[in-house]
Amino acid sequence: MWVSRQIIEAQGRKPAADAALVTGGASAQGANDYRRLLFAGPWGIAYRPPAAAQAVVVSTGAGDACVGTVAQDKGIAPGELLLYSAGGAEIYLKNNGEVEINGQIFRAKGEV
Numbered sequence: 001m002w003v004s005r006q007i008i009e010a011q012g013r014k015p016a017a018d019a020a021l022v023t024g025g026a027s028a029q030g031a032n033d034y035r036r037l038l039f040a041g042p043w044g045i046a047y048r049p050p051a052a053a054q055a056v057v058v059s060t061g062a063g064d065a066c067v068g069t070v071a072q073d074k075g076i077a078p079g080e081l082l083l084y085s086a087g088g089a090e091i092y093l094k095n096n097g098e099v100e101i102n103g104q105i106f107r108a109k110g111e112v
Contacts, residue, residue: 019070022053028066030057038065050086
């Protein structure tokens with residue numbers, strides 16, 4: 001009886017953070033089943049991770065929130081930023097000052 005109660009209580013507890021698999025829309029499955037997830041990120045950036053992405057989920061006073069996803073290795077160097085979509089669009093900010101948008105390279109004014 002005591003063991004059963006402990007198992008049931010443990011299943012009801014949520015970890016501080018969870019790496020959960022996105023199952024679609026605003027839901028994910030990890031240590032718990034997450035529904036109606038909030039998506040938190042820097043202001044001005046809206047995102048929805050695709051199904052099968054590994055979301056980082058935390059509990060907040062407003063509900064469970066996805067605070068990002070585990071990044072895929074895209075071969076970028078430290079200090080660089082790559083913004084990409086599931087459809088293949090990319091904006092790549094490089095350490096040498098170049099900006100690459102879908103393969104087209106833009107250099108800072110005055111550079112050749």
